[in-house]
Amino acid sequence: MSVVSTANEELVDIVRRITAGDSTAEDEVIRRYEHGIAAIIDNVVRNQSITEDLCQETFRIVIEKLRRGDLRQPESLSGFVCGVARQAAIDYIRRARRSKLREEIGNADHISDPAPNQLDELLARERAEIVRQVISELKGGRDREVLFRYYVSEEDKNEICSDLGITRNHFNNITYRALARFKELYVRKVVDPERQ
Amino acid sequence: MDHKYIDEFDIVERYLARRLAEGETTEFEEHFVDCLECVGRLETTRAFVDGLRRVASDRAAAALDRSSATLGNARSTISRKAFAVAAGVLSVIIVAAAVLTFAQVRRYRAEADQSRSASTEWERRYEEERQVSAAAEKKRQESESELTEQIAQLRTELERKTEEEPAKMAEVNVPILALISTRGTDASSGTLNEVFLPRSSRSFFLSVQLEGAREFKTYRMTIESSQRQPIWKRGGFSPNAYNSLSASLSSTLFRPGRYLLTLDGIAPDGSISIVSQIPFHVRK
Numbered sequence: 210m211s212v213v214s215t216a217n218e219e220l221v222d223i224v225r226r227i228t229a230g231d232s233t234a235e236d237e238v239i240r241r242y243e244h245g246i247a248a249i250i251d252n253v254v255r256n257q258s259i260t261e262d263l264c265q266e267t268f269r270i271v272i273e274k275l276r277r278g279d280l281r282q283p284e285s286l287s288g289f290v291c292g293v294a295r296q297a298a299i300d301y302i303r304r305a306r307r308s309k310l311r312e313e314i315g316n317a318d319h320i321s322d323p324a325p326n327q328l329d330e331l332l333a334r335e336r337a338e339i340v341r342q343v344i345s346e347l348k349g350g351r352d353r354e355v356l357f358r359y360y361v362s363e364e365d366k367n368e369i370c371s372d373l374g375i376t377r378n379h380f381n382n383i384t385y386r387a388l389a390r391f392k393e394l395y396v397r398k399v400v401d402p403e404r405q
Numbered sequence: 406m407d408h409k410y411i412d413e414f415d416i417v418e419r420y421l422a423r424r425l426a427e428g429e430t431t432e433f434e435e436h437f438v439d440c441l442e443c444v445g446r447l448e449t450t451r452a453f454v455d456g457l458r459r460v461a462s463d464r465a466a467a468a469l470d471r472s473s474a475t476l477g478n479a480r481s482t483i484s485r486k487a488f489a490v491a492a493g494v495l496s497v498i499i500v501a502a503a504v505l506t507f508a509q510v511r512r513y514r515a516e517a518d519q520s521r522s523a524s525t526e527w528e529r530r531y532e533e534e535r536q537v538s539a540a541a542e543k544k545r546q547e548s549e550s551e552l553t554e555q556i557a558q559l560r561t562e563l564e565r566k567t568e569e570e571p572a573k574m575a576e577v578n579v580p581i582l583a584l585i586s587t588r589g590t591d592a593s594s595g596t597l598n599e600v601f602l603p604r605s606s607r608s609f610f611l612s613v614q615l616e617g618a619r620e621f622k623t624y625r626m627t628i629e630s631s632q633r634q635p636i637w638k639r640g641g642f643s644p645n646a647y648n649s650l651s652a653s654l655s656s657t658l659f660r661p662g663r664y665l666l667t668l669d670g671i672a673p674d675g676s677i678s679i680v681s682q683i684p685f686h687v688r689k
Contacts, residue, residue: 216439245438248447252421287439291431294438333459340456360454361461363422366415391453 217284224283227275235272242287243268246294253298257329263301267294332399339394343387351375355383406436408443417446421454580609584666584683597663598685602656612651613668613683615644621670624650624680631663640671659687 223241226234246267251260270293274280280289347353351373358364359380370380406429411417416433419425425433437443475487582600602609613626625640636658642650650668664687668680 242438244441244444244448245434248444248451249434249438251451252423288435291434291438295434333455336452336456337459337463338456340453340460343453344460356457357461359418360457363424388449388453391456392449395449395452 220286221283224275224280224286227272228278230276235275238271238275238286238290239268242290246290249291249294250298253295254301257332258326259301263294263297267297270297335399336395339391339398342394343390346390347387352383352387355380356387359384406432411436411443417443417450421447421451578603578606580606581612582609582685583612583614584685598683599688600685601688602659604689606656608653608655610651611654611666612649613666614647614649615680621672621678621680623671625669625671625677626650626652627667627669628654629665629667631665636664640669661687661689663687 223234223237227238243264247260247264250263250267251257254260254263267290271290274289274293280286344353344356347356354373355369355375358369359366366377366380369375370377406416411433416425416429420430420433437447475491478487580600580602582598584598600609611626622643623640624642624644626638626642627635628637629635637654639652642652644650664685666683666685668683670678670680672678
């Protein structure tokens with residue numbers, strides 16, 4: 210049996226169980242998709258606290274629809290969840306723009322504050338500190354230049370390779386090593402500091 | 406979408422930079438929403454990029470603070486060295502800007518030259534094609550006039566042959582209709598001239614004897630049927646030595662019946678006067 214068909218069968222089973230009223234299946238859906246939809250929503254709103262709120266809203270809608278049996282093709286559960294998450298993020302952006310407009314004309318009833326809170330600011334500083342350490346560990350200025358030009362200036366990979374006289378493989382090695390080192394330090398210092 | 410595709414086309418980085426097409430975005434999201442490996446990679450990369458941008462931003466802010474502090478110090482305690490450095494940096498910037506501008510101008514000039522030579526090339530091709538077209542038109546006109554000339558020649562030849570044909574075959578016993586024109590003769594007066602045209606005769610002669618002095622230099626003859634239908638008309642006749650006018654007519658023009666010949670005199674000023682009208686009867 211192929212991996213795809215096994216995965217589809219799992220999804221069909223989850224949907225069937227939720228429709229039948231099985232709450233453990235609902236928890237399973239949340240565990241399965243929480244990181245994924247957080248990534249989708251955060252890519253749009255770029256704010257951690259708002260992402261969390263919208264994730265909850267997404268799951269609320271998804272679970273309600275599954276309970277009602279609204280999903281005609283259970284094997285497309287992943288696509289359905291993506292769609293609900295995307296729509297939640299887009300709806301938020303529209304509301305925020307309307308609110309901003311009303312604010313500008315002095316008519317706002319609620320002004321949402323998109324600025325990061327203290328926790329977000331703390332996490333941002335931690336991340337920056339870890340990145341500084343990663344950069345300081347790099348052997349040459351060329352590796353630093355690759356990272357800044359690719360991730361900060363968002364330049365084209367081929368152009369960077371051509372300018373610096375490096376191959377794509379070499380480029381990929383630089384970014385891979387930097388990310389791997391960052392992840393190692395991040396998990397150690399932020400995710401699981403007690404292990405340190 | 407599989408991991409090989411994701412790695413080969415830098416899907417993660419392009420997704421975070423929002424540089425994926427809509428279809429690819431949807432496809433990637435539907436993949437990673439249920440793929441812990443890809444979600445982990447996304448989260449790590451995003452955190453790293455955010456951190457890197459923060460570092461870049463902090464460095465830029467620090468550099469700005471340092472340069473502000475340097476300028477502030479120069480005002481209170483003027484340091485020649487600091488000014489020299491600032492002036493040197495400024496000079497470098499100006500020179501770099503000038504070099505960039507010069508390179509830009511050179512590039513624009515090269516592009517303009519390229520456009521100009523492309524335009525010249527197009528003009529040359531247009532002129533070439535125009536000349537080819539003019540030559541073709543000239544040739545067409547020459548062919549047309551040549552053909553027209555040939556047609557005229559052929560027509561003349563045909564007419565000549567048509568005229569010659571009957572002459573080649575000598576006809577004997579050609580009937581002659583001799584008429585006498587007396588000034589003032591009209592259709593009602595005078596006897597009816599009878600002409601017997603054998604069916605084998607292709608032509609007959611018409612001879613009109615002019616009575617009296619020659620009044621006109623040239624004459625015109627018109628023959629009409631009894632229903633006033635014009636049958637034959639010819640001008641430019643001049644009297645011969647016998648003071649008569651003669652013409653050869655085709656028998657086929659005349660069915661049995663009555664006809665009227667009208668003789669007009671043409672004056673030097675072009676005015677026309679009826680000299681006489683002579684009826685005749687054709688029998689076959």
